[in-house]
Amino acid sequence: MNKDQQNELVEDLSEVLQVRRDKLAKLQEMGRDPFHQSRYDRTSNSMAIKNNFDEMEGKIVKIAGRIMSKRIQGKAGFIDLQDQEGRIQCYVRLDRIGEEEYSIFSTYDIGDIIGLEGEVFKTKKEEISVKANNVVLLTKSLQILPEKYHGLKDQDLRYRQRYVDLIVNPEVKNAFLIRTKALKALRSFLDERGFLEVETPILNTIAGGANARPFITHHNTLDIPMYLRIANELYLKRLIVGGFDKVYEMGRMFRNEGMSVKHNPEYTAMELYQAYADYTDMMDITENLISHMAEVATGSMVVNYQGTEIDFTPPWKRMTMEECVKQYAGVDFSTINTDEEALAIAKEKGIEITPGMRRGEVINAFFEEFGEDKLIQPTFITHHPVEISPLAKRSVDDPRRTDRFEAFANGWELGNAFSELNDPIDQKGRFMDQLRKKELGDDEACDMDEDFINALEVGLPPTGGLGIGIDRTIMLLTNSTTIRDVLLFPTMKPIETNKKSDEE
Numbered sequence: 001m002n003k004d005q006q007n008e009l010v011e012d013l014s015e016v017l018q019v020r021r022d023k024l025a026k027l028q029e030m031g032r033d034p035f036h037q038s039r040y041d042r043t044s045n046s047m048a049i050k051n052n053f054d055e056m057e058g059k060i061v062k063i064a065g066r067i068m069s070k071r072i073q074g075k076a077g078f079i080d081l082q083d084q085e086g087r088i089q090c091y092v093r094l095d096r097i098g099e100e101e102y103s104i105f106s107t108y109d110i111g112d113i114i115g116l117e118g119e120v121f122k123t124k125k126e127e128i129s130v131k132a133n134n135v136v137l138l139t140k141s142l143q144i145l146p147e148k149y150h151g152l153k154d155q156d157l158r159y160r161q162r163y164v165d166l167i168v169n170p171e172v173k174n175a176f177l178i179r180t181k182a183l184k185a186l187r188s189f190l191d192e193r194g195f196l197e198v199e200t201p202i203l204n205t206i207a208g209g210a211n212a213r214p215f216i217t218h219h220n221t222l223d224i225p226m227y228l229r230i231a232n233e234l235y236l237k238r239l240i241v242g243g244f245d246k247v248y249e250m251g252r253m254f255r256n257e258g259m260s261v262k263h264n265p266e267y268t269a270m271e272l273y274q275a276y277a278d279y280t281d282m283m284d285i286t287e288n289l290i291s292h293m294a295e296v297a298t299g300s301m302v303v304n305y306q307g308t309e310i311d312f313t314p315p316w317k318r319m320t321m322e323e324c325v326k327q328y329a330g331v332d333f334s335t336i337n338t339d340e341e342a343l344a345i346a347k348e349k350g351i352e353i354t355p356g357m358r359r360g361e362v363i364n365a366f367f368e369e370f371g372e373d374k375l376i377q378p379t380f381i382t383h384h385p386v387e388i389s390p391l392a393k394r395s396v397d398d399p400r401r402t403d404r405f406e407a408f409a410n411g412w413e414l415g416n417a418f419s420e421l422n423d424p425i426d427q428k429g430r431f432m433d434q435l436r437k438k439e440l441g442d443d444e445a446c447d448m449d450e451d452f453i454n455a456l457e458v459g460l461p462p463t464g465g466l467g468i469g470i471d472r473t474i475m476l477l478t479n480s481t482t483i484r485d486v487l488l489f490p491t492m493k494p495i496e497t498n499k500k501s502d503e504e
Contacts, residue, residue: 016144017142017143017144020109020140020141020142020143020144021142023107023109023140024140024142027104027137027140032104032137034137034138034139034140035139035140037115037136037137037138037139040062040064040115040136040138041062042062042063042064042115043061043062043063044056044061044062044063045063045083045084045085046063046065046081046082046083046085046086046087046088047085047086048085049061049063049088049120049128049130050086050088050128053120053122053128056120057120057121057122058119058120058121059119059120060117060118060119060120060133061117061118061119061120061130062115062116062117063081063083063088063090063115063116063130064081064083064113064114064115064116064138065081065082065083065113065114066081066082066083066111066112066113066114066141066167067079067080067081067082067108067109067110067111067112067113067114068080068081068082068087068110068145068167069110070108070109070110072106075093075094075095075102076091076092076093076094077091077092077105077106078090078091078092079092079108081114081116081130082167082170086170087170088128088129088130089123089127089128089129089130090116090118090129090130090131090132091118091121091123091129091130091131091132092105092132092135093131093132096131096132096133097132097133097134097135101134101135104137105135108137109140109141110141110145111141111143111144111145111167112137112139112140112141113137113138113139113141114135114136114137114138115135115136115138116130116132116134116135116136117132117133117134117135118130118131118132118133118134119131119133145164145167145168146164146168156492158172159484159489159490159492160492160495162488162489172485174478175474175478175480175485175486176486176488178297178298178474178477178478179297179474179477179478179486181296181297182293182294182296182297182473182474182477183250183470184296185292185293185296185297186250186270186289186292186293186470187250189288189289189292189293190248190272190289193246194245194246195246195247195248195272195274196244196246196247196248197247197248197249197250198236198239198244198247198248198249199249199251200229200232200235200236200249201229201235202228202229202251202252202254203217203219203226203227203228203229204226204227204228204229205224205226205227206227206447206448206449207227207230207446207447208230208231208233208234208446208447208449208452209229209230209231209232209233209234209391209446210230210231210233210446211388211390211434211444211445211446212230212231212255212257212444213230213255213256213257213443213444214227214228214230214254214255214256215227215228215254215255215256215265216256228254229253229254230253230254230255231253231269231271231467232249232251232253232269232271233271233391233465233467234449234452236248236249236271236272236273236465237273237420237452237455237460237463237465238452238455239273240273240275240460240461240463241455241456241458241459241460244275245274245275245276246272246273246274246275247272247273248270248271248272248273249270249271249272250268250269250270250470251268251269252266252267252268253266253267253268253269254266255267259491260483261481261482261483261484262412262472262475262483263483264471264483264484264487264490264491265491266491267469267470267471267483267487268470268471269467269468269469269470270467270468270470271465271466271467271468272285272465272466273420273463273464273465273466274463274464274465275461275462275463276461276462276463277462277463277464278403278419278462278464279382279403279404279405279417279418279419279464281464282405282417282418282464282465282466283316283318283380283405283417285466286380286407286415286417286466286468287312287314287315287316287378287380287407288314289468290312290378290407290414290415290468290473291312291313291314293473293477294312294477297477298477301313303476303477303479304479305410305476305479306479306481308376308410310376310377310378310409310410310476311377311378312378312409316377316378316379316380316407317377317378317379317380318379318380318382318405319379319380319381319382320381320382320383320401321363321364321367321371321381321382321383321384321385322334322363322383324367324371324374324375324381325363325366325367325370325371327371328370328371328374329349329366329369329370329371331345331349331366333359333363333366336359337359338359339357339358339359339362341359342358342359342362342363343357343362345362346362346365346366349366351365351366351369352365355440355441356436356437356440358387359385359387359400360384360385360386360387360388360400361385361387361388363385364384364385364387364388367381372408372411372413373411374411375408375409375411376409376410376411377409378407378408378409379407379408379409380405380406380407380408381405381406381408382404382405383395383398383401383402383403383404383405384401384402384404384405384406384418385400385401385402386399386400386401386402386430387433389402389404389418390421390430390431390433390434390446391418391420391421391427391430392404392418392419392420392421393418393419393420393421393422393423394421394426402418402419403418403419404416404417404418404419405417405418407468409476410476412472412476413469413472414468414469414472414473414476415466415467415468415469416466416467417464417465417466417467418464418465419462419463419464420460420462420463420464420465422456422459422460422461422462422463423456424453424456424457427452427453427456428453431446431447431448431449431453432448434446434447434448435447435448471483471486471487474486
């Protein structure tokens with residue numbers, strides 16, 4: 001399309017939009033301003049009418065929704081009305097609603113929101129419909145919906161205008177209905193097992209609880225920097241110290257990092273903590289919780305993701321991180337005991353070496369490079385190196401490892417859990433190590449949290465903790481290829497910024 005054609009299209013579009021505004025103005029002159037309508041008493045919806053036709057045939061109903069198609073044939077017309085539950089055909093005749101009302105009805109546009117009262121019946125073609133006795137315009141749509149057969153296909157526009165996406169691509173709703181079912185299942189699963197849902201601060205004075213780059217803001221009254229939480233872990237463990245035995249929180253976390261099909265700057269996570277439990281108890285909860293979410297939300301513990309069946313049925317496969325590296329990278333770290341040896345094999349295998357890197361960090365780098373994407377079926381990777389696990393308890397059998405696991409499926413990390421470190425002296429040493437990493441340029445390293453150390457000194461009982469990435473889990477349950485498809489309003493770069501960048 002050349003520039004002249006584009007300009008002509010814009011002019012045509014402007015004319016159509018003006019016609020809609022002219023129609024609104026005429027209605028307002030007649031004292032029929034649709035925006036003065038405050039409410040409409042509905043008695044039914046499209047799905048209820050279709051599912052219960054035998055009972056509802058011949059009865060008068062009041063329904064409301066958006067006009068999605070319109071066919072006027074002289075003194076009668078058909079419209080498809082769309083509400084939250086679906087669509088239903090409505091039949092409007094001049095001799096039933098009157099000449100004046102029919103004349104006004106004939107001017108309604110696709111996208112307008114109406115209320116309709118009428119009789120439930122079947123057409124000669126056996127389509128369940130509503131024969132209108134009265135039609136009222138509730139909202140005039142001043143914009144144009146995408147064309148019926150092509151819909152809204154531009155992905156960028158779909159995310160920016162999710163409200164239009166939901167209107168013209170009704171199947172999109174299904175992913176969010178599955179999400180809601182899955183989250184309800186999660187809550188009921190934990191509630192039934194005695195977990196207490198709590199709320200902890202989103203604005204923090206310290207960026208802690210995980211290795212991640214935070215969003216930084218400023219509190220004017222206190223004149224201090226503050227951070228949007230990257231995790232809620234440290235607050236939840238304070239509650240265990242305070243005497244709650246089982247707590248959980250599900251909510252938004254914020255990380256000022258890259259964006260990808262699996263990453264959005266704000267995302268939903270669930271963390272839980274249980275006193276007198278360890279990481280093996282967390283494994284049991286993880287595989288039973290996620291399989292329960294899958295079954296409730298989709299009807300099965302086996303889901304098809306992009307042509308691959310993923311079976312969440314417990315028990316899941318379990319292997320240590322070193323076993324995974326040995327299987328997929330061919331390197332046996334049980335024979336590699338020093339940082340120097342680890343760095344040498346990393347260099348030999350082409351692993352990127354960062355300042356201050358040690359044996360445990362090399363093991364993790366090997367796992368991420370060679371093992372992670374091989375974990376298609378649900379798998380627990382256990383016993384992470386202590387260097388990458390600043391909040392996990394050391395393993396008794398090998399103090400270089402921790403009693404920790406990550407849950408993987410489709411090559412993605414879905415959950416992270418461990419036996420919580422409750423030794424305040426060891427924890428302070430781990431924080432000091434994180435500060436060392438920060439000095440070496442690691443802007444994802446944790447800050448020192450003196451109050452958390454104090455809480456551990458008061459006494460944290462043996463505790464198991466678990467975090468689950470909700471959005472990635474929902475992606476698998478809904479066969480979604482990008483995290484944006486399971487977020488109603490994903491983070492998008494403003495259009496104005498895009499234009500500015502283009503000009504520059």
